[in-house]
Amino acid sequence: MTKLFLCLHVLAAVVAVGPVTVAASMFPPALRRAHQAPGDRDALGTLRLLHRICRVYAAVGAAVPVLGFATAGVMGVMGSAWLIASTVLTAAAAAVLALLLLPAQSGELDALQDGTPGPVLRAPARLAMLTGLFNLLWATVTVLMIVRPGSTTGA
Numbered sequence: 001m002t003k004l005f006l007c008l009h010v011l012a013a014v015v016a017v018g019p020v021t022v023a024a025s026m027f028p029p030a031l032r033r034a035h036q037a038p039g040d041r042d043a044l045g046t047l048r049l050l051h052r053i054c055r056v057y058a059a060v061g062a063a064v065p066v067l068g069f070a071t072a073g074v075m076g077v078m079g080s081a082w083l084i085a086s087t088v089l090t091a092a093a094a095a096v097l098a099l100l101l102l103p104a105q106s107g108e109l110d111a112l113q114d115g116t117p118g119p120v121l122r123a124p125a126r127l128a129m130l131t132g133l134f135n136l137l138w139a140t141v142t143v144l145m146i147v148r149p150g151s152t153t154g155a
């Protein structure tokens, strides 16, 4: 059972977090291009698609902590320090994504559609900064999951 939950947990992380990482990282340069070509429908379409990928896979990503807790439950490691730290960092990554990054992307999209885009340099830079923060948080969680400081099990 542990192995099944762990496989599903890691699969969910790869399948859900991977696309968000790529699409969110592509969004700021695409936004810069859209700023430079106002009214360009292709540029807007690309932004819409990237935002949709981020939104849909963020929702799929909810399976990662659910399966993570299922794995931790059957392994009996619920109180481990590395797991608590990972949980806090995962919550922080989810908050950055759901409360800051996704609303900022949709805000920029709406503004472009209305013909009132945000500051040409500042808006993509802020989105790039939020994406970097999100990526750093989940990459740290992945390292914690593998290294498991203080754990006497595994490698």
Ligand code: HEM
Pocket (backbone or CB within 6 Å): 006, 009, 010, 013, 017, 064, 065, 067, 068, 069, 071, 072, 073, 075, 077, 083, 086, 087, 090, 138, 141, 142, 145, 146, 148, 153, 154
């Ligand atoms: C609340 C959040 C999470 C919980 C409770 C959780 C729980 C766990 C548990 C119990 C394991 C098994 C560790 C072992 O084999 O001893 C594990 C492994 C793993 N987790 Fe998570 N996890 C969470 C979030 C994440 C996130 C956000 C990622 C990546 C995006 C991730 C990636 C991994 C990977 C790659 C492994 C395999 C490590 C290995 O077996 O070497 N986890 N997780």
